[in-house]
Amino acid sequence: MKVLMINGSPRANSNTGLALEEMRKIFEENGTEVEEFSVRGKQITGCQACGACYKLGRCVMDDMVNEIASKLAGADGLVIASPVYYASANGTLISLLDRLFYSCSADLTMKVGASVAVARRGGCSTTFDELNKYFTIAGMPLASSSYWNMAYGTRPGEAAQDLEGMRTMRVLARNMVFLMKSIALGKEKYGMPYREPRVMTNFVR
Numbered sequence: 001m002k003v004l005m006i007n008g009s010p011r012a013n014s015n016t017g018l019a020l021e022e023m024r025k026i027f028e029e030n031g032t033e034v035e036e037f038s039v040r041g042k043q044i045t046g047c048q049a050c051g052a053c054y055k056l057g058r059c060v061m062d063d064m065v066n067e068i069a070s071k072l073a074g075a076d077g078l079v080i081a082s083p084v085y086y087a088s089a090n091g092t093l094i095s096l097l098d099r100l101f102y103s104c105s106a107d108l109t110m111k112v113g114a115s116v117a118v119a120r121r122g123g124c125s126t127t128f129d130e131l132n133k134y135f136t137i138a139g140m141p142l143a144s145s146s147y148w149n150m151a152y153g154t155r156p157g158e159a160a161q162d163l164e165g166m167r168t169m170r171v172l173a174r175n176m177v178f179l180m181k182s183i184a185l186g187k188e189k190y191g192m193p194y195r196e197p198r199v200m201t202n203f204v205r
């Protein structure tokens, strides 16, 4: 099993990173390979809606987005984690995700997704919902935990004190491993679900 993790915090020693490290321990204990990407120090432009990806099968702006897209093809799951900024995910991360999910030509169906939100005090639920939208438009089942996937902290490192949040991360990682293994078995036994030809009505009559 292989999992990609995207850390949406621009900070060093970020609380988002702490949440991901808690998950990483469980993944590694369970023999799951982890590869992590971070937006820290990266300039990631938002989608220009140029439509070049329809032909290219990748984004015309050749940066970390294409690197993650190519690695996603061989991964069984994806964790997206973000600090909460104004009750939403970090803007650089959103630029990355818009382009990744729009341009990625790999079939993401049945790769397991999990999102994590980290905040000082408010906005975790809206951010969690926002991030889950990327998975649920791509045929990706969501892994869940014993609470919504969130942790609290303000200054770097504080999230380690959120014992319930850290437990939530560990349970999430265990459930995700189980789901990925179960889906791998299910694919062997039943194959992938039938894929209907695409229909786009665009609400234009």
Ligand SMILES: Cc1cc2nc3c(=O)[nH]c(=O)nc-3n(C[C@H](O)[C@H](O)[C@H](O)COP(=O)(O)O)c2cc1C
Pocket (backbone or CB within 6 Å): 009, 010, 011, 013, 014, 015, 016, 017, 082, 083, 084, 085, 086, 087, 088, 118, 119, 120, 121, 122, 123, 152, 153, 154, 155, 156, 157
């Ligand atoms: C621009 C900005 C906006 C923020 N907005 C919120 C917010 O809406 N709610 C909240 O609880 N914390 C907010 N915070 C605080 C961060 O979510 C908090 O410090 C968190 O620990 C950052 O995670 P990180 O260490 O992974 O970067 C904001 C921080 C910044 C820099």
